[in-house]
Amino acid sequence: MTVVFGIFLLTLLVITAIAIVRTENLFVAVMLLGIFSLLIAANFFILDAADVALTEAAVGAGISTVLFLGALALTSEKERASTGPRWLSVIVVVSATLVVLYATFDKPIFGDPAAPVHQHVAPWYLEKTPELIDIPNVVTAVLGSYRGYDTLGEVFVVFTAGIGVLFLLSAHHGGYSRRKESELEQTEIGLRDHLIPRVVGRMLVPFILLFGLYVQFHGEYGPGGGFQAGALIAAAFILYALVEGEDRTLKALPQSALTGLMIGGALLYGIVGLLGIALGSNFLDYSVLATTPVAGQQLGILLIEAGVGMTVTGVLLSIFHAFAARDRY
Amino acid sequence: MNLVLDIISWVLLSAGGVFVLIGGIGALRMPNLYTRMHAASVTDSIGAVLVLSGVMVQAGLSLATIKLGAILIFLLITGPTSSYALANAAILAGFKPDEKPGQEDSA
Numbered sequence: 278m279t280v281v282f283g284i285f286l287l288t289l290l291v292i293t294a295i296a297i298v299r300t301e302n303l304f305v306a307v308m309l310l311g312i313f314s315l316l317i318a319a320n321f322f323i324l325d326a327a328d329v330a331l332t333e334a335a336v337g338a339g340i341s342t343v344l345f346l347g348a349l350a351l352t353s354e355k356e357r358a359s360t361g362p363r364w365l366s367v368i369v370v371v372s373a374t375l376v377v378l379y380a381t382f383d384k385p386i387f388g389d390p391a392a393p394v395h396q397h398v399a400p401w402y403l404e405k406t407p408e409l410i411d412i413p414n415v416v417t418a419v420l421g422s423y424r425g426y427d428t429l430g431e432v433f434v435v436f437t438a439g440i441g442v443l444f445l446l447s448a449h450h451g452g453y454s455r456r457k458e459s460e461l462e463q464t465e466i467g468l469r470d471h472l473i474p475r476v477v478g479r480m481l482v483p484f485i486l487l488f489g490l491y492v493q494f495h496g497e498y499g500p501g502g503g504f505q506a507g508a509l510i511a512a513a514f515i516l517y518a519l520v521e522g523e524d525r526t527l528k529a530l531p532q533s534a535l536t537g538l539m540i541g542g543a544l545l546y547g548i549v550g551l552l553g554i555a556l557g558s559n560f561l562d563y564s565v566l567a568t569t570p571v572a573g574q575q576l577g578i579l580l581i582e583a584g585v586g587m588t589v590t591g592v593l594l595s596i597f598h599a600f601a602a603r604d605r606y
Numbered sequence: 607m608n609l610v611l612d613i614i615s616w617v618l619l620s621a622g623g624v625f626v627l628i629g630g631i632g633a634l635r636m637p638n639l640y641t642r643m644h645a646a647s648v649t650d651s652i653g654a655v656l657v658l659s660g661v662m663v664q665a666g667l668s669l670a671t672i673k674l675g676a677i678l679i680f681l682l683i684t685g686p687t688s689s690y691a692l693a694n695a696a697i698l699a700g701f702k703p704d705e706k707p708g709q710e711d712s713a
Contacts, residue, residue: 471694477687484680 279323280387286320301356307345314338327500328416331492335508340593343515347600398423410574412497420502421578425561428581429546431504432588436543439592446599478520485513493586497575503582507589515597523601532598535591542587549580615663622656629653639696640703643689650685654678 293316297309314337321330385392406418420428493506518526549563556565563577564570625648632645658678665671 471691473690474687477683481684 282323283320283387286316286323290316290320302354303349303356304346304354306356307342307349310345311338311342314341328414328420328502328505331500331505332508335505335512339512340508340515340597343512344596344600347597351600351603409571410578411571412575412578414497414499416500417496417502417578417582418574421581422563422574425550425563425581428585429550429561432543432546432585435592436539436588439539439588439595442596443599446596446603475520478516482513482517485516486510489513493582494579496582497578503585503587504589506582507586508593510586510590511593511597514594518597518601523598527598530594532595535595535598538587538591539595540591542584542589542591545584545587546581549577549584553577611663611666615660618656618660618663622653622658622660625649625653625656638703639701640693643693647685647689650681650689654681654685 290313293309293313297306297313300306300309314333318330318333318338321327321333389395402415402419402423406412406415410418410422412418489506489509489512492501492509493503496502496506514526514530517529549566550561553562553565554560558565561577564573566573566576629646629649632648633642636642636645655678658674658681662671662674662678665674
C-alpha cells in the first residue's frame with residue numbers, strides 16, 4: 278500500500294514540478310511550490326519520517342510561501358522573458374537527469390533491509406538510545422546528541438542566512454521611522470477592516486503559539502523539535518502581522534528581541550557545547566551536564582533544542598519583517 | 607461491536623470520500639471562480655468532517671481522537687474564513703460574480 282501511495286504522490290509531485298516550470302505567472306508558481314512542499318511532506322510521512330514531514334510542511338508550505346509572496350509584492354508577478362541560448366540549459370538538464378537516473382541503478386530497492394543505510398550506524402542508534410539517552414524519539418536523539426555537530430552547523434547556517442538576508446534587505450535603512458504610538462491607534466493597517474479574518478486570526482494566534490511550544494518541548498517524545506517549533510511560532514506572529522499590521526507585531530516582539538533570539542539561540546547551543554569541555558569532557562558531550570549521564574543527555578538535548586527554536590524563530594521573523602519593511606521606502 | 611464500529615467508520619469514510627470527489631469535480635467543471643469555490647468548499651466542510659469522524663470512530667476513545675477533534679474544530683474555523691478571504695480578495699480584484707464562462711482570467 279505504501280508503494281501505491283508513494284507512486285501516486287511522486288506522480289503528483291512530477292506534475293506539480295512541470296507546472297511550476299511552465300507557468301509564467303510567478304504568483305501561481307509560488308502557490309504550486311506550496312503544493313509541492315505539502316506533497317513531499319505527505320511522502321515523507323508515509324515513509325514514517327514524521328519529523329521531516331513536519332518541518333517540510335511548516336517551513337516549505339507555510340513560511341517560505343509567505344516569504345515568496347513578500348518577495349513578489351516587492352518585485353513583479355510576471356516572469357521575465359528568458360534571453361540567452363535555450364539549448365544550453367536543455368543540455369545541462371538532460372545530462373544531469375541522465376546522470377541521476379544512472380546513479381539510481383546502484384541504489385538498493387525500496388524497503389530492502391540489507392540496504393547500507395539500515396546496516397551502518399542505524400541499528401546501533403536504535404539499540405543504544407534507550408540505554409544512553411532514554412527518550413522515545415530516536416530522531417531527536419540522533420539530531421541532538423549523536424549528530425550534535427551537524428545540528429550545530431545547521432543552526433549556524435540558518436543564522437548566517439538570516440544575517441545575509443537582513444544585510445541585503447535593509448540596505449537603505451535611512452528613511453524608515455517607526456510610527457508614533459498615537460498614530461498607531463488611528464491608522465488602519467493590516468486587515469483591520471475585515472472583521473472575519475481578524476477575529477478568527479486573533480483567536481488562532483495563541484493556539485498556534487501553544488502548539489509551537491508543544492512541538493518544541495514534546496520533541497523528545499514525538500515528532501517535533503526546535504526547527505519545527507521555530508517555524509510554527511514564527512507563523513503565529515506572521516498571522517498576527519497579517520491581521521493586525523506590521524507595527525503592532527513589532528511592538529509585541531520588537532526587532533531587538535528578534536535579533537536577540539537569533540544570536541541567543543546560536544550562542545546557547547555553542548555554550549552548551551563548551552560546557553561539556555569545561556566540565557571535563559568533549560565538545561557537545563552532554564553526559565557531564567547533570568549527575569547521571571542519561572539526565573545530562575536529556576538536559577543537553579532540551580537546551581540545544583531550545584537554542585535551535587530561538588534561532589529559527591528569530592531568523593524567520595526578521596526576514597519577514599525585512600520584506601514587509603521594504604514597502605515603505 | 608467491533609464490526610458495528612467498522613461499518614460505521616466505513617460508511618463515514620466512504621461518504622466523506624464521495625463528497626471530496628464531488629467537490630473536486632465541481633472545482634474543475636464549474637464556470638467561474640465563485641461557483642468553483644462553492645463546489646470546493648464541499649471538500650472543506652462536509653468532506654473533512656465525515657472523513658475525520660470516520661477516522662475518529664476507528665481510533666476509539668484515545669488521545670488520537672482528541673487530536674483529531676482538535677483538527678476538526680480547526681478546520682471548521684479556518685475553512686470558512688479562508689473561503690471568505692478568497693472571495694473577498696476576488697471581489698476586490700474585480701471579478702464579478704455574474705461573469706459568463708470564458709470572460710474571466712484563468713489565473
